[in-house]
Amino acid sequence: MGELREVAAPFVAPGPSGVAIRTRLKGLTPEEDKVLRAVGAHLGALASRDLKRRCMDGLEHSTDTWAERKRALTEESSSRWAGSITKATHDQWALSRRAQLAHIQGLEAGIETIEHRLSLPVGEKGTKRAPGGYRTRQEWFAKTRRLHVLADRLTAERADREAGRVRVVRGGKKQARGRHRLEAAQLTEAEWRQRWEASRWFLQADGESGKRFGNETIRVTPDGEVSIKLPAPLAHLANSRHGRYVLTQTVVFRYRGEEWADRVSANRAVAYRIHLDVERGRWYLTASWTIPPALTVPLSGARRGGLIGVDTNADHLAAWRLDEHGNPCGEPRRFSFDLEGPASYRDAQVRHALIRLLHWAARHGLNIAIEDLDFGAEKTREKHGRRKRFRKLISGMPVSKLRARLVSMAAELGITIVAVDPAYTSQWGAQHWQKPLTSTKRATTRHDAASAAIGRRALGHRIRRRTTPPRTHQSDGCGHRTAQAGHGTRRREESRPRLPGPRTRSDGAGCGVKTADQRAQHRSGHAAEHGFWQQDSLPLSL
Structure with a gap:
């Protein structure tokens, strides 16, 4: 690779x-x-x-x-x-x-x-x-x-x-x-x-x-x-x-x-x-x-409250709303358009899809994140060979026109457009988000997962949901990493904090207090195993 x-x-x-x-x-x-x-x-x-x-x-x-x-x-x-x-x-x-x-x-x-x-x-x-x-x-x-x-x-x-x-x-x-x-x-x-x-x-x-x-x-x-x-x-x-x-x-x-x-x-x-x-x-x-150039909203201000990630495709726009922590909220949306027919019809289709997207963003009071696409070097037949359908597909995508229209139409509604690098958004979105977001009542497509990946990249988060350590290190004492801790986060290598109180109804009042302390538990290789230990007899009622 x-x-x-x-x-x-x-x-x-x-x-x-x-x-x-x-x-x-x-x-x-x-x-x-x-x-x-x-x-x-x-x-x-x-x-x-x-x-x-x-x-x-x-x-x-x-x-x-x-x-x-x-x-x-x-x-x-x-x-x-x-x-x-x-x-x-x-x-x-x-x-x-x-x-x-x-x-x-x-x-x-x-x-x-x-x-x-x-x-x-x-x-x-x-x-x-x-x-x-x-x-x-x-x-x-x-x-x-x-x-x-x-x-x-x-x-x-x-x-x-x-x-x-x-x-x-x-x-x-x-x-x-x-x-x-x-x-x-x-x-x-x-x-x-x-x-x-x-x-x-x-x-x-x-x-x-x-x-x-x-x-x-x-x-x-x-x-x-x-x-x-x-x-x-x-x-x-x-x-x-x-x-x-x-x-x-x-x-x-x-x-x-x-x-x-x-x-x-x-x-x-x-x-x-x-x-x-x-x-x-x-x-x-x-x-x-x-018109005079408007004052550009800082990136931190555009991210406030979350974003709507939008994945551009040949026949629709896949969108998903994300909160400021990068978690998808609600259901994914799809805004379809038809690019078959005369230029006036295609233009009206794209404009209508953008209007529906912008009105949805305005109702939630969120800004939009979209890929900064450019297929200038991807349309040649030398790159894709006999894949004529794929070449026709990417050639028919109104990338530049859609982006220009979206920016101008969003300015009228006071919506900020955040452009992100499109590298690996579809691949990593499908790898890390498609399966977790799929349920018995919702079939998440690859394009929906890509919209979530785009929104996370615009918010400054990693596309991956979590960073898992090697199998030999997956224990609390070695720093089990399942939370999204950045490289600069303090105490990120320490054990997870334990909330007081029982974890389940079957636990006693004092259970789990020292879960993060490996030596306080009865595990092989730790000092706690060498202390005096005796198993209680089973109750006669059983």
Whole structure:
């Protein structure tokens, strides 16, 4: 068995740093729809051109090149539209660089796994920690060829990263590839073209503190009136002063509406984005702003009163409530969700499961402990081989989205999230907690036991229920260890204290007073055995 890796200490997850709310633009006239499409298409073309120039600059990007790009965009739009476009370009380029690094790390992990398995004899079995050799000579030969393919890809990706080259598709690579699979997507060429163009439009503006209603480009008044600053080539479409186009219908934010109204009334920055849902034929307006980081609750405060340990699985969240001493209380809970279907349905399922979990935690007034999962290096087919179902299972788990949603939703209810290292929680939970927590009326699953292990780790306790000494030392005089005494506990090596009084109804009043003293008992090898001793005669009544 290999060495166990070091388990990281639990920590309090930081709260959300921003807020986004959305509403629908209802009652748009054909003229307003035409104006929005024209503005989005014009600014989208400028954004595509700016992204191309930024990718060409690569690592040679500087403040001067950024200023030159912004001046060129200002001539065809406005200074504020140019600032929003260049900022979006920089964010997209930085995201592509992070994705490129993740791809390189995935290739390195795949190459390392293949090299390890090729070094083993054919047919050698693996362990839980490391895979074994390949099953057949044919598979071994095929993997040698794949090793060269991955090595070539890794060389090319490293060269691109050193040169600062990235591959970016405005509108999304998935959408672009759909052009070649129209029958599978059940789309016509015109329908695909409409979706492709809408995904490449640009209608978003960053907020500005101190400006009127927090945004000069896309402005929304506290009464819900929406107006847009038109680019210079489309200024002839304006229906208001200063080249602005005002929509006839007003908007209302149902969620966080009061908070949004307070910000725009105080002229605090609010960013807006307008986009078209082609499938539904609806226009939406999204408002977002940053919030100051909340004061993080100390770990000791989050542990006060106990925690709720949560184990994340592919189709449910297993949760168990623990007191501050790490003892499971009540019955385990399960919050199920279904990840089969479209993205909107999966997102709603995860959100509904989190809502039920948070409401349960709020009723008990407890915080939540969850694993700090990351399957970035665990999804490669090189690691799991033919286990396609398992690879699909871990790939479908919404780890990052679930964690981000849980933190943001918990902040609204004042619930603290404690993140723990996921190492060995399922294995040790099943080993130490599954059987003791199982009864004739309760069938404890492996996931329930893992939730108890997660909660104990977050509380600072060991996952193991007790530390048992060797068989030769299991006596009171040698320090029988069945209690959870830490390494720094004073007098932990001494004998257990004996409570006064009889242990059972059959004991006399003075029985058990010197239970901890081995020499005061009649046991072999002790001084008490060598004293005078005589057995009383049996009573005649028996």
